[in-house]
Amino acid sequence: MATKIPNIEDAQLRADIDRSLRHPVMFFFASGAAWLAVSLVLGIIASAKTHSPDFLSCCACFNVGRTMPAHMSTLIYGWGAQAAFGVIIWLMSRLSRQECKKSGIILAAGHFWNLMVAIGTLCVLVGSNNFMSGTGIVWMAFPKPIMIALAATYFLIGIWAVIAFRVRRGGHIYISQWYLLAALFWFPWIMISGILFSQIYLGDGHPLMVTASTAWFRSALMFLFFTPVAAASAYYIAPKVSGRPVYSYSLAIFGFWALAIVGPWAGMQRMMGTPIPSFMQFLSAGAAVLMIIPAIALFVNIIKTANSNKDAMSYSPSLRFTVAGAYGMLTFTVLGALISLPGALQYTQFSTAQYGLELTGLLGFFSMCMFGAIYFIVPRITNREWISASMISQHFWLTVYGVTFIALFYTLLGGFMHGYTLEQVGEPTEAAVGRLYPYAIGLTTGFVFLLIATFMFCCHLLLMWLRLGRRSSHPTLLARHAHASPHGPEGDLDKLESLDSNASAN
Amino acid sequence: MTVKTFFYGLIASFGLPWLVMLAVPFGTMRSMEAPSYDEVNDERTDLYQPTRSGRTENGSLIYAQEGCAMCHSQVTRPTYAGMDVFREGQGGTKKDAERGDTRRITNAWDFSGENRAHIGESRIGPDLGNFGNRLVALENEENEKAAIAMGIALEREDKSKLTKQEIIDALGDKAFNKELYVYKHLYSPRNEGHEDRGQENEWSVCQANPQFFKKIGNFGQGASDAVAIKCGKQVVPNDNCRAIVSYLMSLKKDGAVPYAMQYSKDKKKAGK
Amino acid sequence: METNLRDTPLRRFNTFWWGLALFVVFGIICFIIKNFIQSDEMYSVDDERGKERIVKREQVEAAQAALLDYKKEGNEVQLPPSALFSAASELKILETQPADSGVPHNKEFK
DSSP states (O other), X not given: OTTHHHHHHHHHHHHHHHXXXXXXXXXXXXXHHHHHHHHHXXXXXXXXXXXXXXXXXXXXXXXHHHHHHHHHHIIIIIIIHHHHHHHHHHHHHHHHTOOOSOHHHHHHHHHHHHHHHHHHHHHHHHOSSSSSOOOOOTTOOSOHHHHHHHHHXXXXXXXXXXXXXXXXXXXXXXXXXXXXXXXXHHHHHHHHHHHIIIIITTTTSOHHHHHHHHHHHHHHHIIIIIHHHHHHHHHHHHHHHHTSOOSOHHHHHHHHHHHHHXXXXXXXXXXXXXXXXXXXXXXXHXXXXXXXXXXXXXXXXXXXXXXXXXXXXXXXXXXXXXXXHHHHHHHHHHHHHHHHSHHHHHHHTTSTHHHHHHHIIIIIIIHHHHHHHHHHHHHHHHTEEOSOHHHHHHHHHHHHHHHHIIIIIIIIIIHHHHHHHHHOTTSOHHHHHHHHHHHHHHHHHHHHHXXXXXXXXXXHHHHHHTTOSEEOSSOSHHHHHHSOOTTOTTOOHHHHHHHHHHHHHO | OXXXXXXXXXXXXXXXXXXXXXXXXXXXXXXXXXXXXXXXXXXXXXXXXXXXXXXXXXXXXXXXXXXXXXXXXOOOOOTTTOSGGGSTTTSOOSSBTTTXXXXXXXXXXXXXTOSSOOOOSOOSSOOOTTHHHHHXXXXXXXXXXXXXXXXXXXXXXXXXXXXXXXXXXXXXXXXXXXXXXXXXXXXXTTXXXXXXXXXXXXXXXXXXXXXXXXXXXXXXXXXXXXXXEETTEEEEEOHHHHHHHHHHHTOOOOOOOOXXXXXXXXXXXXXO | OOOOSSOOXXXXXXXXXXXXXXXXXXXXXXXXXXXXXXXXXXXXXXXXXXXXXXXXXXXXXXXXXXXXXXXXXXXXXXXXXXXXXXXXXXXXXXXOOOOOOOSTTOTTOO
């Protein structure tokens, strides 16, 4: 009995942490999911207008030139950043075993973040020469004041996770904590560099270097913020749900440093052939290829860990999404390496491949890991279980279909076919537009899959937020621990399993 | 790994590429000196200065804000990175009547007057780096066609050809209007309703830009730059439209460069 | 539960301000490094070409001034225009009346 006391206290602590973060984390996830839906709608409009240009041509705010940056901005700052914030603050508190004492400030900052994203998106959509107009630069399309406000708001969201780490309980620092801590510092460095070099120093530097710094910013945000957050989540979910330790801890540390060393060099390959120093172009192309190394380290570790408990793989939505995310990471970096090879860039630099690659990274890798984390976290903070296993399953498969379609059909096939036609000197522009047509339709189709999936996910999440989730059959964490669950001490999977069997019986 | 070593590692692994890829090139490229022509090869000694006319700065801003760079690039890459230079009209013209072979790759001075170089996201539409030059070529072609149709002789009695300006003067109102051509493209990229140019752009996926136009009353002889008549009112370009069209017409990246920058060219032609 | 020696209000306070400092300092470092690396003035071809033009203009102006300066060749004296005007006004050469004119609205027109 005496040995159980720490466990009870531990579970109590976990419950306290969950309770302390309930509102901000739920807010980030729910508003993030809503922005994902908005982003996909904008993406569908932008994509549809590249194959049917007269679709919604009544109003200029639907033009590709506006919907496209708005789509990417909402995807990055609306969904990506907010999902990442939710995961960062929850995971850091849990791993540092510290309650959050400033959830009110985080919640307020979260509201302000959303307000800024909304205003920024409107600025992008209203077009040129207004009081505040978008910049038209993808990934940094919001006007300068909005970008500065976002960076400042980030501080009020992120600092509490750093404090939680500093006052952590226990001696060992888990790999996820390293990834999260790195992401927490990289994000402001990248944001500040991006804002300074491509927005504030505008007109103060060479026009080409302003563009090049934006190219670097995009790559750095992907590799040094979205990637480590997704990796942290995967390194938490895979061992937690499978109930096995990480396959190789030293490989995980190696993967982290490989990412830290290689990641910041990439990005300038987008400027290949432009009159900036050529060492930058080739160095970045090399770094983009080398990104395969951290990706393989992550992939091997997550897959090996997850495979050690095959039952959990088949039952747990969190693990399923996380494993899909690991495959997404591999696909993303292999595709990235392939299209960034200097020989291939000739075809892919201005083809659909670059945009497709960003979508593959953001939706196929990062979002998959975030979905995995959300399916794990939300039942804990709301103290309710997900309502429908079939909805989760459909969300999973529709997302996988959509992303695979975008990665293989649009990015790989479309990118090279479009690029090949562009490189045929004798072919008129008309030929390239004609070649693009089926792939543009393919992208719209992929987006439609993703939108349906996201709609279901949003509804599900909203119901959970309203605390309409299933009341758990094990109402407290303490009791849950009494079960010999195969999914670790607080697995909610037994219920999902029963749900699954109910669903199949029905 | 302690927290301290972690931070040292983090700062070093981020700081070095940050300096090498971002800060140093940014700080040094702003003071990149223009090359000068040399006496022997170029037969002139002044500094290389690509000249641009038009509303470059605010036109460029509108170009960015309207997201034109999503579908249009503005760069002619060297042959190690693509075949751009060989595409007719993109990097210049192979056989220009006056200047010979004007094809060349984009250089760092081609973006002078702009705050940001619009390299472009993709090439869903054609590259616009030399749009201004293609427009001039189109103007000449259209004017010659019109002159032939109107029975204006393109040659004088002594067999010398009429200059472009002389043809324009002879055509008067019938001369090709470059601005109007671009206005019409921005208003209706697939030329719907423009009987004069037919449906030749039917394949285009360019976006219509109603935001660049305003409606004014249909008075007197009508505005010379009206692109359409709608509901009894003339549709004319607004100020943003004039700015972006002026910018688009300034996109000429085929000017002669010093021999030092394009040594493959014939020495005698390099400076001309 | 084990006591957590790390969790002190001072440590939390410190971390907040260190975090804020790191956040702001990075921006300041960016600014300093950029200004340290970059040359003082942005190179502008216009300015460089401007310098050439200024030299030319000075040469032209000097040549013009030399041309109009006081000269005496035999009995002929060349005065700079400014000197001529003051001399002319003293001699009242310039105080001539407008000639009769048939131009409408002229003073003399009737």
